[in-house]
Amino acid sequence: MLYAKRVAWAAVALLGLSVTPLAVSSVFAAGAPTPIVPAPLPPAGNVEAGAEKAAVCSACHGMNGNSTNPEWPSLAGQNAAYTREQLLLFRAGHRNDPVMYPMAIGLTDEDIADLSAYFAAQTPAGLEADPSHWQNGARLYHHGDSSRDIPACQACHGPVGRGNPGAAFPALQAQHAVYTIKQLTSYADGQRYVDLTGKATQSRNGHMMTTIAKRLTATDIRDLATYMQGLR
Ligand code: HEC
Ligand code: HEC
Numbered sequence: 431m432l433y434a435k436r437v438a439w440a441a442v443a444l445l446g447l448s449v450t451p452l453a454v455s456s457v458f459a460a461g462a463p464t465p466i467v468p469a470p471l472p473p474a475g476n477v478e479a480g481a482e483k484a485a486v487c488s489a490c491h492g493m494n495g496n497s498t499n500p501e502w503p504s505l506a507g508q509n510a511a512y513t514r515e516q517l518l519l520f521r522a523g524h525r526n527d528p529v530m531y532p533m534a535i536g537l538t539d540e541d542i543a544d545l546s547a548y549f550a551a552q553t554p555a556g557l558e559a560d561p562s563h564w565q566n567g568a569r570l571y572h573h574g575d576s577s578r579d580i581p582a583c584q585a586c587h588g589p590v591g592r593g594n595p596g597a598a599f600p601a602l603q604a605q606h607a608v609y610t611i612k613q614l615t616s617y618a619d620g621q622r623y624v625d626l627t628g629k630a631t632q633s634r635n636g637h638m639m640t641t642i643a644k645r646l647t648a649t650d651i652r653d654l655a656t657y658m659q660g661l662r
Contacts, residue, residue, distance in 0.1 A: 494552040602658045
């Protein structure tokens with residue numbers, strides 16, 4: 431525990447001025463997962479400034495936010511409110527992915543606003559649904575399964591997976607199935623939001639997906655992900 435705290439403090443020292451008091455206190459809060467209420471969002475970003483700043487991101491997230499590696503999510507067309515929230519969570523070390531976390535720690539609030547505006551303005555490239563698995567996925571996506579208390583995904587993510595920008599519910603269309611499978615599995619296992627010490631954290635709305643993902647079987651997750659990859 432002492433060691434874990436020291437590691438966390440070292441990371442906090444690295445974060446320097448970009449750490450908000452909220453983030454620090456959440457890292458050290460004892461007991462149950464602390465819901466993370468994002469700091470007031472900065473003003474809407476600038477798409478052109480974001481395009482310049484996105485050069486470094488394109489190494490993994492692809493040209494115009496269309497990734498070619500299925501483990502790295504596409505960001506094209508994602509709503510800016512969701513992207514901003516996720517970048518704040520990465521920067522604070524609450525969504526502690528070892529590849530993405532170091533990319534976020536140096537971003538200012540203005541960078542985050544500009545990058546989010548830029549990716550929201552890009553067009554998602556078409557991916558195809560996997561013909562062998564998508565039918566069960568389509569049924570669950572549009573109708574859910576009331577016998578297992580699974581709501582229709584489209585209620586929040588929209589009929590063609592464009593998400594709900596007003597509520598910051600993410601778009602899922604044209605996303606790589608490999609990435610989507612990892613996220614749904616992580617929600618179910620409580621691994622999507624863990625801090626630098628490995629302790630569970632939470633995002634503002636993450637509990638919704640944790641509850642839903644726990645009700646999905648591995649087959650459901652595969653079928654949904656391969657179907658959603660073809661949505662547009
Ligand atoms: C070295 C590769 C790499 C680079 C460079 C990179 N990312 Fe990422 N990014 C990732 C990976 C891997 C994930 C998925 C993490 C996970 O599995 O949870 C990710 C996830 C994200 C997400 C979450 C997407 C979602 O749907 O929840 C956002 C937003 C994001 N990155 C933005 C950026 C921005 C902005 C930059 C440039 C400043 C950037 N990334 C640079 C690898 C990278
Ligand atoms: C009640 C609204 C609601 C319903 C219904 C819902 N979701 Fe979500 N979903 C959310 C919210 C909110 C988030 C973002 C939560 C967070 O991590 O902060 C999310 C996130 C996700 C993500 C992560 C996206 C990314 O880019 O990392 C996936 C994948 C997902 N949902 C799939 C599904 C599937 C599949 C279903 C149907 C079985 C579903 N959702 C039903 C609200 C919902």
